[in-house]
Amino acid sequence: MTWSEMQPLLEQACWDTLYMVGWSTLIAVVGGLPLGILLVLTDRGGLLQNRLVNKVIGQIVNIARSMPFIILIVALMDFTRWVVGTTINREAAIVPLAIGAIPFFARLVETAVREVDNGLVEAVQSMGGKTWTVVRKVLVPEALPSLISSVTTTIVVLIGYSAMAGTVGAGGLGDLAIRYGYQRFETELMWITVAILAVVISVIQFAGDYAARSMHRRGGGSGAAPRLRLLRAKTPATVAAGPVKTTEPVTADAEPEREPVKAS
Numbered sequence: 001m002t003w004s005e006m007q008p009l010l011e012q013a014c015w016d017t018l019y020m021v022g023w024s025t026l027i028a029v030v031g032g033l034p035l036g037i038l039l040v041l042t043d044r045g046g047l048l049q050n051r052l053v054n055k056v057i058g059q060i061v062n063i064a065r066s067m068p069f070i071i072l073i074v075a076l077m078d079f080t081r082w083v084v085g086t087t088i089n090r091e092a093a094i095v096p097l098a099i100g101a102i103p104f105f106a107r108l109v110e111t112a113v114r115e116v117d118n119g120l121v122e123a124v125q126s127m128g129g130k131t132w133t134v135v136r137k138v139l140v141p142e143a144l145p146s147l148i149s150s151v152t153t154t155i156v157v158l159i160g161y162s163a164m165a166g167t168v169g170a171g172g173l174g175d176l177a178i179r180y181g182y183q184r185f186e187t188e189l190m191w192i193t194v195a196i197l198a199v200v201i202s203v204i205q206f207a208g209d210y211a212a213r214s215m216h217r218r219g220g221g222s223g224a225a226p227r228l229r230l231l232r233a234k235t236p237a238t239v240a241a242g243p244v245k246t247t248e249p250v251t252a253d254a255e256p257e258r259e260p261v262k263a264s
Contacts, residue, residue, distance in 0.1 A: 001186050009176060009189075014196065016090050016171035021158045023094045028101035028154055033147075035061070035102065036109025037135060047121075047131045064103040069161050072096050073168060080168075093170030097161055105154045112146035113139050145212040152208025156201055173197050 035057065041047050042054040067075070073096045077087050080095040120138050129137070140147070163174020173193050181190020 001180075001189055006189050006192065009180070010173075010192065010196065013171060013173045013176040013193070014200075017159065017162050017173045017200075020090050020093050020097060020162050020165060020170060020172060021155060024097035024101055024158050025151065025155050027094070027098035028105045028158075029151060031098070031102040032105030032154075033109055035106040037113055037139065039106065039110045040113045040139075041131065041135075047134060061103040061106055064100070065107065067100075069096070069100050070164050072100050073164070088169040090165075090170045090172070092168050093162070093165035093172075097158055097165060100161060101154055101158055104157065105150060108150035108153060109143075109147065112143040112150055115146060116142040145216040148208060148212040148215060152205060152212075155204050155208075159197065159201060159204075173200075 038048075039054060039057055039061070042050045042057070044051065044054075046054075073093075076096045076099060080087050080092050083095055084091045086092050116139055120142065121134055124134050124138055160174075162170070162172045163178065166172060166175025166178060173196060177190045177193040177197075180186040181193060
């Protein structure tokens with residue numbers, strides 16, 4: 001196969017992969033972020049402690065994570081057809097990709113949120129902050145660098161899943177490597193596809209790591225700086241400014257009072 005024949009195939013496969021992974025990642029973040037936070041809030045000692053709810057959600061997440069993706073594609077065919085009207089194209093592949101990624105990302109979110117210093121949560125609660133305030137002002141901002149790394153990991157995993165999505169005619173780089181490189185013995189095309197996948201994953205990983213480090217340097221994540229900013233923002237000005245001096249300064253001319261000498 002010549003380069004002029006491979007180029008349109010590679011371009012279409014790249015676009016299909018980015019399309020599937022992009023939409024699947026967006027859905028996974030929207031669905032997995034609140035699910036992971038809810039697992040933390042309903043756990044023992046959480047702000048919304050409810051062991052029953054936590055056990056039920058945790059078990060559902062575990063079952064969904066343990067199911068092999070290729071089986072998940074087959075099991076969700078009826079649901080996929082109901083959602084997008086078909087089971088054979090890249091839009092159909094987004095459904096199992098997203099559903100498979102939601103529990104995976106939820107566990108990553110749970111791990112990231114658990115790393116937040118509980119002292120910050122207690123500080124906001126002591127100042128009258130409700131659960132939503134704690135989540136919005138403490139848990140998510142403090143865990144943001146770890147959450148960015150979690151999104152990066154999810155994208156890399158979804159790129160791997162997208163190769164199996166070729167079983168529903170979704171296309172993509174993985175499907176191209178299997179159909180042409182393996183089944184049609186186009187070894188050159190297969191190795192070009194592998195190289196493109198390696199470059200794409202490396203770029204995504206580099207961008208994710210850079211974003212996480214940048215966010216951490218700006219004050220996201222655990223550290224004294226974000227704690228100080230949070231307490232200054234939430235604490236009344238009189239308290240934040242420090243203790244108020246009520247005694248007058250002692251001048252050089254003033255003599256200290258002496259106790260009267262008692263006669264023996």
